[in-house]
Ligand SMILES: Nc1nc2c(c(=O)[nH]1)N[C@@H](CNc1ccc(C(=O)N[C@@H](CCC(=O)N[C@@H](CCC(=O)N[C@@H](CCC(=O)O)C(=O)O)C(=O)O)C(=O)O)cc1)CN2
């Protein structure tokens with residue numbers, strides 16, 4: 079009985095990788111220096127896992143940007159337009175991720191239901207799969223240098239193709255999965271080389287199997303693993319699944335000619351029951367994912383042990399593992415300085431485990447199984463005490479918050495005036511032109527803004543000086559918008575470190591970290607807050623900033639909040655009550671903020687819900703329940719306002735169709751969504767949509783400035799489907815990652831495009 083993890087964070091405990099990559103992009107260091115930093119990070123990670131006593135250590139979980147992109151590059155699935163740039167491997171990879179002046183980047187989308195984004199590979203009939211590099215072998219050699227014989231991790235071929243999109247030139251019926259057999263041959267080649275290098279085990283990740291899959295897709299899984307399992311020389315194969323229940327894919331893997339299956343026993347609690355029903359794994363190894371890779375709570379070790387014990391009879395051998403890669407949790411709890419003003423509350427610390435601590439947990443569990451619980455009794459008792467303290471604490475429960483939630487009535491989640499009447503009244507008070515222009519909220523987070531924030535934390539900048547600088551930033555953002563002629567103005571969010579963390583720091587029930595960084599995409603990271611207790615709002619959060627912005631312009635100012643679903647989804651949530659309950663508490667805190675903004679004369683209020691789609695469960699059977707509480711939470715937050723107050727919401731993802739009814743159900747007056755980055759595909763779903771809608775016409779993820787013609791063409795496509803009186807003109811998302819010069823140029827073009835169209839449309 080051994081211990082393992084499915085993957086480890088790669089940005090480095092101090093975000094060393096982020097800094098190095100961004101310096102490389104800026105021309106500050108060369109490729110040699112960048113790769114040296116990366117190699118050192120990998121080595122120190124392996125040493126740490128080795129010293130922790132982890133039995134089976136993964137390799138190949140490092141990436142400069144994204145592991146799905148790396149898989150595409152490894153198998154040479156590089157679209158011709160990037161190949162033509164004639165760049166080296168690393169720069170080609172970065173060009174695919176970020177674009178260049180000549181070529182737009184590949185699309186990027188959410189990795190299952192997480193806040194991690196992957197780069198979407200483009201696969202067509204023309205793609206020639208070829209083993210274009212030997213990174214997995216090189217990393218094995220590197221790990222061996224520090225005394226670790228690793229288990230290379232590869233994204234499995236089925237998940238890789240299911241996550242890919244058809245290349246633009248492909249015939250309408252083509253699906254990337256059609257290319258499975260060709261791709262599997264290249265995996266076979268790689269497995270052969272790894273075997274030759276003496277690699278004992280390889281992990282193939284197939285998380286796509288926890289979503290609903292067609293019989294045809296399951297047949298593809300069967301075919302792929304029959305082929306790979308049937309190779310004469312190959313390492314033993316672990317097929318790892320995570321983020322939920324395997325369902326019908328479980329028997330397929332159970333009978334495949336592979337040596338081990340990884341099951342998520344945290345998000346997929348039902349996996350074991352199903353496995354028992356199917357008669358177990360036979361002579362296969364089970365990697366039992368009992369330590370949660372998606373949350374930061376300390377594992378209930380005795381509970382996890384009993385899960386493992388109940389699984390012992392279902393497999394030949396059990397390996398204790400994490401439920402998924404630890405990519406989704408911060409590096410190391412020990413980096414948090416408790417007691418400092420910004421630090422983690424010391425009383426929370428014994429309840430928590432970050433990646434490094436989770437490694438210790440799997441090691442302890444494996445020892446307990448191997449040698450009996452007595453040998454780790456000290457750890458088990460310490461764990462009991464921490465869990466007991468958490469259960470019995472009184473500061474996580476606030477009776478007033480609970481009473482308020484219990485007293486909610488259905489009408490609290492309903493606006494008192496029907497949409498049509500609201501539209502009429504809002505039109506009167508706001509007096510906006512046809513095709514009103516606006517932005518999504520944030521303006522560039524400049525170096526100066528971040529330095530000011532770092533300064534006020536360290537005491538080098540006084541709070542008064544900080545406030546003065548933020549007001550100056552608001553002045554700047556407002557002046558730019560007025561000068562360009564945007565109809566609904568925002569304050570620009572300079573005072574926010576992050577749209578979730580900023581609110582979390584000001585709400586009771588949330589804790590924030592100093593170093594708890596988690597990769598979101600590429601070099602961009604977030605510090606997800608920790609919801610440990612009942613949530614309430616001690617005082618107004620955004621009102622003074624909004625009021626200030628309002629005093630600087632005669633145009634309507636849009637107040638800006640992060641919605642309850644997103645606050646929950648992008649935080650580490652408490653696991654002692656349903657998410658729905660937590661979301662209601664957050665919603666009520668936001669409802670008060672909405673009311674205060676309205677009272678301060680802010681007539682347009684945006685409540686962002688970019689995580690609404692992402693939270694959708696992978697299996698259809700769980701979706702209605704999720705959408706029900708998610709929609710209710712949003713409505714609780716927003717429905718307390720007068721008919722004249724215009725509620726906006728914003729979402730930045732492209733798969734709009736699937737949840738369009740739920741979005742309609744939010745009953746927001748205006749919804750702005752991502753569209754440009756995904757080629758305005760969502761327009762197809764808008765036919766039946768009744769609310770006002772702003773499909774993004776400017777892809778903010780790229781430094782490219784869209785031309786007036788381009789924006790106009792995108793708008794025309796929207797106007798073919800949606801009545802002009804319901805169309806707004808805005809970018810895909812906030813502008814915080816961009817610079818002022820490109821933002822000004824792009825917004826100018828956006829306003830010009832709106833003006834051109836207004837001039838030709840007559841509305842009756
Ligand atoms: N939580 C969340 N999830 C999201 C999004 C989002 O905005 N928030 N947007 C979507 C895309 N994801 C994104 C995730 C992160 C960032 C982003 O810009 N992150 C910043 C960090 C933002 C932040 O927390 N900033 C802090 C800390 C900044 C910092 O690094 N400070 C320096 C010091 C700065 C200096 O002296 O100049 C340091 O601590 O070392 C602040 O501004 O205060 C980054 O990685 O660079 C953007 C998009 C989806 N998911």
Ligand code: MET
Nearest residue numbers: 518519520686688812813
């Ligand atoms: C990821 S959605 C971002 C919404 C937020 N209001 C912003 O503009 O940054």
Ligand SMILES: [Zn+2]
Nearest residue numbers: 688730811812
């Ligand atoms: Zn957005």
